[in-house]
Amino acid sequence: MAAPQPEPGRCAYFVARKKRFCRMVPALGRRFCGEHGQQEKENDRKRIPCPLDPKHTVYEDQLQKHLKKCNSREKPKPVYFVQDINAGLKDVAEIPEKQVTLSSLSKEELENLIIKLKKATNGLELDLKEQILSHKALHEALNDPKNGESAFKHLKQQASILGNMEKLHLLGPGRCFIEFGAGRGKLSHWVDVALQDVEDIQFLLVERATTRFKVDGKHKKRDSVFERLQVDIQHLCLNKVPSLEKKRLPVVGIGKHLCGAATDLALRCLVESYATCCEGENEEPAAKRPKNDKTEMAAKSSADNERNKEDVKPVAGIVIALCCHHKCDWTHYVGREFFQSVGLGPVEFHYFQRMSSWATCGMRETVTSTSEESEDHANNTEEHDQPYSKTESGFDTLQGLPVEERKEIGALCKLLIDHGRIKYLQQRGYRATLQYYTESAVSLENVLLTAVPEPTTL
Template identity: 75%
Template sequence: MPMKAAPVQQPCGRFCILLCAVHRPANTVRVPKTPLSQPINPGLEENDRKRIPCPLDPNHTVYEDQLQKHLKKCNSREKPKPVYYVQDINAGLKDVTKIPEEQVPISSLSKEELQDLIRKLKTASNGISSILKDQTLSHQALKEVLNDPKNGECAFKHLKQQASILGHMEQLHLLGPGRCFVEFGAGRGKLSHWVDTALQDTENVHFLLVERATTRFKVDGKHRKRDSIFERLQVDIQHLCLNKIPILVKEKLPVVGIGKHLCGVATDLALRCLIESFATQDDGINEEPSAKRLKSDNTQAGSNNFTDKERSGENVSESYNTVAGIVIALCCHHKCDWKHYVGREFFKKVGLGQVEFNFFQRMSSWATCGMQETISEACSSDVECGAQSSDADEHDQAYNRPECNSDSVQGLLTVEERKQMGHLCKLLIDHGRIEYLQQRGYKAVLQYYTDSTVSLENVLLTAVPNQCSILQSTA
């Protein structure tokens, strides 16, 4: 009778491992495995290995004999630049005269020097209307949340500003299908979120959220649940070339530039990014026909009764210029920079230059530095402000600057005079931006979009191509 082969022993699993561990001979020594992250070179004891600061980021160290391997995977290594990154494309002048970092304090100016500076300011401002029209608007998309009693005072103020910005966009017929909304200095992306909410029934809508920081917020998760396409661009506006962004190259959608309290220099970088990215036809993007009106003159502003083709986004790009509109809430003029400022030609035309600009941009903080009590009390008891720290109005801290010291021009100007000069400096800087846009075929306007009790920086810059002719006069 043939012998049967012995059955193959199968692993008995966890119990067998435990049993073997119990019966392991007492003199058996287990050799610990060397961690893969720290391989020990042959012939070197652990204590003999030297750790050195990482040359890419000295905040952490690495074994000297593993340096080359570490540099290839270090999180601080220079990463490949995105296709839309073009070094200093929106930077402006490259040969600006160097101004010493320690600029002459305004408080050190003699009475004659300060009076001469103020005289130049008033002369340059002749012919510029210092009274802006109050255009506080709202939008249906935020009606429910504005009436929510759970909102704290700080949150309520942000919502009122966002509602007014959307109201202006609707008035300019910028809230429609077949567009790409580029939010500069996006932060949490709340402004884009509300634009998306207002456009919930439209199609072919894209959002580009431009922000230097890597942080993403919980509102991003809400975006993914909607049909609109959201994309974050982690890049400094100074290096952003819009006509190299893949989605714009492919779709050739008209762009709407938006921003809520885009600080100082960032506003100038954003304007140059929008206007000059499409100035050349290297990539064929700006071969679109000139902008036309989407609606007739007698169409009620703010109506969203789009045709079927408009709702699907078909042929809409043929009805708009590459940049269909700009809506930016301005702030922090004391952070402007002559090198990046778009209104240099205007300053030169009125007999001013870099020296005067550097004084005026610092003097602009006088417009709000007499209101520190109002600012500090605005959110002192609002628990929601802590959660919105990244959305907080940075300009609200302007009064902490040296120029805001009440003694900075003691005996030379009263508090009210300083406030007036500050507003005049801001107006002069903003008017240079208006002329920059006008010279490039846009109808640009400055207006108050909210009350000063809601935000001390309450001026909105809007612009649409001249051909649209739908911007109602707000002069």
């Protein structure tokens, strides 16, 4: 039997792992491609692993030239990248270096944690209001039989988010909608559909990862402008985004299942980094004016216009579907002041954020990816829920605790963390609330955080 031969015009290197020849095309007059050029006997040039990414090799005598164009090289930072601008706590000295896992705690230690949790949540509103709404922009899609069960669940959530935005009067002209953790950009897409007859709107889609199957190409409306910002929210300075700086539209921060600490980073990005700077820019000393009737009237008119401008806050509203409290981080958490006010600190926060997973997986003895969020995470979409191991969730230690009690404890942990976010927003002049925006059968992560500026009183 004749030995196998490479395909004509293809590399002669046999890839043992794949049991076939390499299919790359070699240079004219060569038997091997660039990657396997070291196999060429007549070729005395040495290939070495690329120092930026050892998964590929490069000719040693061309290394410097390669490093300038290698796809793994560090890309220039965008103008709106400001290192750790939204990170929060700079001094991490108060955070213990090593945290003991839940499963390593004794029964007494866990019981003490639960006592602290119940004491801290005593007096909080435990029964959130149901605000399950819809929006006409999604009626056609919701009634399309071609959509499967998973797609239908996403559409119901998006419809309710838009319904809540409409109720808060956030769907209107002259707005910049910033979708944090945008993924494919589906939420912005439906906001655009809802505002198809509205002018002067802008969309910024913030996503640190490169995303496949984006829906950006569907936006062909004449006035709406879509722009993607590939940056971690931790380093995003909205004041330096050129298009936002130029238009200066009031912004509406939105997100569908903004994972863990990303919610805290987004809140700080909006109400600290952006709103504070915008308000500071407007604080200019009044110009002196000569005293005559015409100038007095002009000055009065100008003052009225300025008051009207002051009524339009830089951040018009925030609507974020919360998710993955087990991925929160004390360093970034915006509710640290509230935690400390009820006698809690980074140690308790660490355990409560781990215990929060009991609310969504505490009922499952064998953890499976049954929710649509887990399905879509595997399919690289915008959802971020992940299954948890028994050790992570503390099942081994709490086997004696009833399932319903585990769920209740997990729900209290989530509520406590979210209440810290509400307090943070209230202290900065926002009317902030939590509500159930969809049924638990649609998504186990069914809490929506909304915030609008408190009306100013004259």
